[in-house]
Amino acid sequence: MAEELMDNENQYVVFRLDREIYGLEISAVREIITMQPITEVPGTEDYIEGVINLRGRVIPVFNLHRRFNLAEGEITRSTRIVVVEVEGNSIGMVVDGVSEVVRITRDLIEQPSSILCGIGEEYLTGVAKMADRLVILLDLNRVLQVNEGTVLENIC
Amino acid sequence: MARVLLVDDAAFMRMRCAKLLTENGYSVDEAENGQEAIEKYQKIKPDLVLMDITMPVMDGLTAVAEIKKIDPDAKIVMCSALGQQNTVMSAIKAGAKDFIVKPYQPEKILSTIKRFVG
Amino acid sequence: MGLNLDASPEELKIFLEEVEEHFQTLEEDLLRLEKEDEFNEDLMQEIFRASHTLKGSSATIGHHRMAELTHAMENVLDKLRKKQLAVSRELIDILFECLDHLRILRDEIINDEKSDLELEGILGKLSAVQKSGGIPAGRVDIQPPSSKASCQESERKIEIDLTWEEKDRIHNAVEQGLKPYIIRLTFDVEPEMLAVRAFVTLMALSELAEVVKSQPTADEIEHEKVSDTLVALLLTEGEEEKITKLVNELPSIAGCEIQLYADDIVRKTDSSAETVNEANNLSEERNQTGDQAKAGSAVKNVSAKKANRTVRVDVDLLDSLMNLVGELVIDRTRLFQILGNLEAIDEMDEISQDLGRTSIHIARVTTQLQEQIMKARMLPVENLFNKFPRMVRDLSQKAGKEVNFVMTGQETELDRSIIEEIGDPLIHLLRNAVDHGIESPEERRAQGKSSTGQLKLQASHEENHIIITIKDDGRGIDPEQVRQSAIKKGLITEEQAKRLTDKEAVNLIFMSGLSTATRVTDVSGRGVGMDVVRNNIEKINGAIEINSVVGQGTEFKIKLPLTLAIIRALLVSIGKSVYAIPLSTITETIRMQRKQIEFVNNREVIVVRGKVLPLIRLKSVFSGAVSEEEQKEKLFIVVVNLAGQQVGLVVDSLVGEQEIVIKSLGKYIGDVQGISGATILGDGSVALIVDVSNLIKKAAS
Known part of the structure; x- marks a missing residue:
């Protein structure tokens, strides 16, 4: 990983959610931790799984399945919490598995509308067509935006 | 190094004056009122006392008289504000050597001190 | 525009x-001065000194405007202390006005910006007062006059009248080898x-010469x-x-x-005088460069000895220390849990015992650290209370009331963040007391009371809490009036009103939208009601209580935690989750059988010692309806009390009492x-x- 990045490429943390592969820009990801007990907070939006203790800090954890209207996932040994940092706040996101960090050059990224399946395009910055798979690139700010009208429609 | 005892109830004035004096090579001790000044005078025998007039517990005039009783050779310079000429006069008669008028002008303080302790 | 002050930060x-x-001394003393009938020399001296x-x-x-104003004040105060002026209400008002002006001038320093405050008005008032009482003292130029000695050669003979005895003395002296100079x-x-x-000059000369x-x-x-000239032989x-x-x-x-x-021989001064002259010029130059250096505020590190051994600490640093201690407190609890688990597994071996001992030590140190840091964050409430006497004075003057305001327990210490939060509620309560509580002097006299109302503000320490009480001997809160007002505003029905005890009715004033004031004055009635007072206090885990007797007065009792960050709480379990209930709100815990639950208005209640206690099932609040089969036969009820309202919180079991560190849920949870x-x-x-x-309010609505 010590190689320098080219101007036209970015590193992404790639994780699995249901059957789809998603990517998050590595700069936003603080750490990836194993699943741990989550305290449910009553009366919150359904996509908020609850809160966890991250080394003495209480941080919220999002359920991306519910956020993206995907089939409810089961917790397995590969389930992870991806901790991201936005404007100084740490937020956890439950994912079904984290595979690797990849480099994606800009020319591989297409606008979401053309090929999307699964989740609302408002959460995406694009889709990267890798040699062996499609990686859906998430717009973190939109994903974490709360109190919006939560109308998530399946496009397909 | 000449030792100066600075007597003033205002910490700000002491700080300011102490700074000026230490910068000019004097060793400075401080007292907050006349009573403390007498105690410190006996303990450290300063070469010169800069004495404020209006202070709680014991005013400067009383302190001059008391210090003079302890040490007739004590060199005391009064720090006065305008409007205190009568008190300064009394202090001079009680044995104070000179006076400085507030607000202090650094050169005046220094030249006055220099005159007494070099 | 900056002030260009001559002082380092x-x-x-x-x-x-x-x-x-x-300022504080002046404020307190002026208030005292106004109250005291007899001339108090010490007090006058203290005011003058300040x-x-x-x-x-x-x-x-070099804050010339502040110097100018204080100088003018001093002239008046000087006359006061010399009894050349008499203390009057008008004079005190002017002096208070001075103090207000001084605060603005002080703020100029803080903001490093000149305010648009004009001093002419107040200076005019001061000088009018001063003149009314005796010889006006000359206005003084605050700018220090520059002074420089320079010996001039004089062609002119300096004249001095001498008696024959003096001439004789000179003659003899010259014969002895002394020189006469004029x-x-x-x-x-x-x-x-x-x-x-x-x-002084004459004295100095006489030390050197006769x-x-x-x-x-x-x-x-x-x-x-004297004139500005001194001639001496x-x-x-x-x-x-x-x-x-x-x-x-x-x-x-x-x-x-x-x-x-x-x-009669005139001798010109010799060259030595000129040398002196030059030296003098040199020293002037040096002084000027010295001034410039100072103007550039070349601050050298000089350690002036301080009377007390303190250091200044940034509030942020204290906050972060408190957070770190919070972490330790959590880990302390955790350590003991781990230790407990170890013990449960098998006999403690050498290593476990060692761990145990170390844990106990760490726990002890943590507790001490926590206490010390909490102490470091503490400020005496004095800092807050200080502004109240003046405020009450002004308020009562405006409202035409006579109020004797007494404060006690100013030395009581509270966490600084709590002090910040509690200021507004206290101001509001004091305002209410002056405005609505205490009657006009006529009204009081008509009721056989002394025309001066008593208003007492008291702070005290009680176990793990601070209690602040505000007590007046005014008209009290009429429960009937509150009932009517609440009905009229549609907050409760007539039926409900009838059922309320007087104490409960009085507590209605904490509901939003209810004000018993019959008219709005500029003092109270600013839209901030008692509901806001209550909210502010409860927000910091405090509680407020009223005791009021019609015709005799009202007492507000505010109970505050010592600190915001760490509180004691009762842990309870509800389903699989553990919840913490702040201990400050809990009056008791009760074990009950399910069959003891009764229904009133389709709401679950129990009767405790003859009193009806509404119940809230935390499980249904937090996870929706509770099905029949989920209900247990044995119930634990945590009785909580805020602002005079009691409810029983139904929980599955009690876990234990513990110190907890409060963490925010953050903006994503909201x-x-x-x-x-x-x-x-x-x-x-x-x-x-x-x-x-929040739960009590929900239950009430």
Whole structure:
């Protein structure tokens, strides 16, 4: 990983959610931790799984399945919490598995509308067509935006 | 190094004056009122006392008289504000050597001190 | 526009601190002065001193407007202490106005910006008062006059009248080898100081030489018969330079002429005077460069000894220390949990025992650290209370009430963040007391009360809480009036109103939208009601209680935690989750059988010692309806009480009492009904903190 990045490429943390592969820009990801007990907070939006203790800090954890209207996932040994940092706040996101960090050059990224399946395009910055798979690139700010009208429609 | 005892109830004035004096090579001790000044005078025998007039517990005039009783050779310079000429006069008669008028002008303080302790 | 003050930042800090102290002294003393009938010399001196010191310090840093105002104040205060002026309401008002102006001038320093405050008005008032009471003192130029001694050669013969005895003395002295000099000095000094300056100069000359004669004489000088010139005839063994050197060292001498006295022979000063002149010029130059260096505020690190051994600490640092201690507190709990688990597994081996001992030690140190840091964050409520006497005075004047305001327990300490939060509620309660509580003097007299109302503000320490009470002996809160008002505003029905006890009715004033004031004054009635007061207090885990007796007065009792960050809580379990309930809200816990539950208005209640207690099932609040089969036969009820309202919280079991560190849920979770925050338990899991105030309000509506 010590190689320098080219101007036209970015590193992404790639994780699995249901059957789809998603990517998050590595700069936003603080750490990836194993699943741990989550305290449910009553009366919150359904996509908020609850809160966890991250080394003495209480941080919220999002359920991306519910956020993206995907089939409810089961917790397995590969389930992870991806901790991201936005404007100084740490937020956890439950994912079904984290595979690797990849480099994606800009020319591989297409606008979401053309090929999307699964989740609302408002959460995406694009889709990267890798040699062996499609990686859906998430717009973190939109994903974490709360109190919006939560109308998530399946496009397909 | 000449030792100066600075007597003033205002910490700000002491700080300011102490700074000026230490910068000019004097060793400075401080007292907050006349009573403390007498105690410190006996303990450290300063070469010169800069004495404020209006202070709680014991005013400067009383302190001059008391210090003079302890040490007739004590060199005391009064720090006065305008409007205190009568008190300064009394202090001079009680044995104070000179006076400085507030607000202090650094050169005046220094030249006055220099005159007494070099 | 900056003020261009002549002081380093460190100096300004000290300056501002002291200024604040003096303001406080002035405020307290002026209030006392107004109350006291007899002339109190000590009090007058203290007021004078405060103003005087302010003048000196402000002139020193070059805050001319502050110096000008304090100088004008001092003139008036000087007359007061000399009994040349009498204390009057009007005068006190003017002095208070001065104080308000001074605060604005002080703020100029803080903001480093000149305010648009005009001093003419207040200075005019001061000088009018001062003139009304005696000889006006001259206005003083605050700018210090520059003074420089410079010996001039004089062609002119300096005249002095000598008696034949004096001439004889000179004659004899000259025969003994002494030299007679005649010296004329002109002073450049504040006119008030001329006499003293002349006196000191004469004394200094007499230490060096014999003063045969001086004009004016020492006696005349003492009686202030002076001009700006002093002529003296000196006899000395030494050379002229000795005298000129001395003169050069003497301050405030603008001109100096010296001649050898030889009857009628005029002798020109020799070259030594010119040398002195040059030296003098040199020293002037040096002074100027010195001034420039200072203007550039070249601050050297000089450690002035401080009277008390304190350091300044940034509030942020204290906050972060508190957070770190919070972490330790959590880990302390956790350590013991781990230890417990170890013990449960098998006999403690050597290593476990070692771990145990170390844990106990760490726990002890943590507790001490926590206490010490909490202490470091504590401030006496004095800082907050200080502004109240003046406020109450102004309020009662405006409302035409006579109020004797007494404060006690100002030394009681509270966490600084709580002090910040509690200020507004207290102001509001005091305002209410003056405005609505205490009756007008006529009304009071008509009721056989003393025309002066009593208002008491008291702070005290009670176990793990601080209690602040505000008590007045005014008209009290009429429960019937509150009932009617609440019905009229549609907050409760007539039926409900009838069922309320008087105490409960009085507590209705904490509901939003209810005000018993019959008219709106500019004092209260600012739209901030008692509901806001209550909310603010409960927000910081405090509680407020009213005791009111019609015709006798009202007492508000505020119970506050010592600190915001760490509180004691009762942990309870509801289903699989653990919740924390702040101990400050809990009155008792009760174990009950399910069959003891009764229904009133389709709501679950139990009767405790003859009183009906509404129940809230936390499980149904937090996870929806509770099905029949889920219900257990044995119930645990945590009785909580806020603002006089009691409810029983039904929980599955009690886990234990513990110190918890309050953590926010953050903006992504936002406000959650019934939850005020979260905390981390000993096992590392997160427990939610129950928002008792929110639940009680929900139950009431």
